[in-house]
Amino acid sequence: MAKPGATLLFAHATGFCRQVWDPVIRRLKLSPLLQGAVEEYVTYDQPYHGVNRDESVTGQVYYKNDDPKLPRVKHPMNNWPEISADAAWTQVQKIRSATPQRRPLIGIGHSMGAAALWATEAKHPGTFDGLILFEPIYGEVDAVYDEKASFLVSLTLARESKWYVLVEWQD
Known part of the structure; x- marks a missing residue:
């Protein structure tokens, strides 16, 4: 009896959606090396991304240590390591x-998606028969990170966030 082909599970990075993997999957499907070796290609959207986007959940601005120079945004995705790993496990x-x-299950992820697959394997050993992880991020916070976060959040909060017509956004 022939061995079953593998399932490839693709997990995207923060700010992307599952379709980011479409060009990669198209090329993999054309590869003679993978003919018969891969049975299924699966992509999914992380929470608050793609089809799982939820405009009803808004970020709440606050200031770390009540310092107006240290703006932050509280949102459920602040807990991305757990949320994204739970989504991968689902x-x-x-x-x-x-x-x-x-079937053999191979996880392929980028950035947050890579970290989610890695965390899933750590929580549930033996889940994956292989992992291919590109630039997995981790949740380490230090003074340098904190300073950069303040700068980036300040820039983001200063940007326009709503446009009434598409032309305004394009300009």
Whole structure:
């Protein structure tokens, strides 16, 4: 009996959506090396990204240590390590429940997606038969990070966030 082909599970980075993987998947499907080796290509949107975008959940601006020079935004995605890993685990469970025969599962992720797959494997050892991780980020916070965060949040808060017509946004 032939070995079942693998499932490739793709996880995207912060600020992207699952379609970012479409060009990669198109090329992989054309690769003679993968013919018969891959049964299924799965992508999904991380929470608050793509089809999971939720405009009803808005960020709340606050100032660290009540210092107006240290603006921050509180949002559920501040807890991205846990939220994104939970989303990855949910995808794994969907894949497993939809497939009667267990197939090899390879996780492929970039940045937050890579960290999510890595965390999923750490929480549930043996989930993946292989991981391909591009630039996995981690949640380490230090003084340098804090200073850069203040600068970036200040710039973001100063930008226009709503446009009444598309032409305004394009200008």
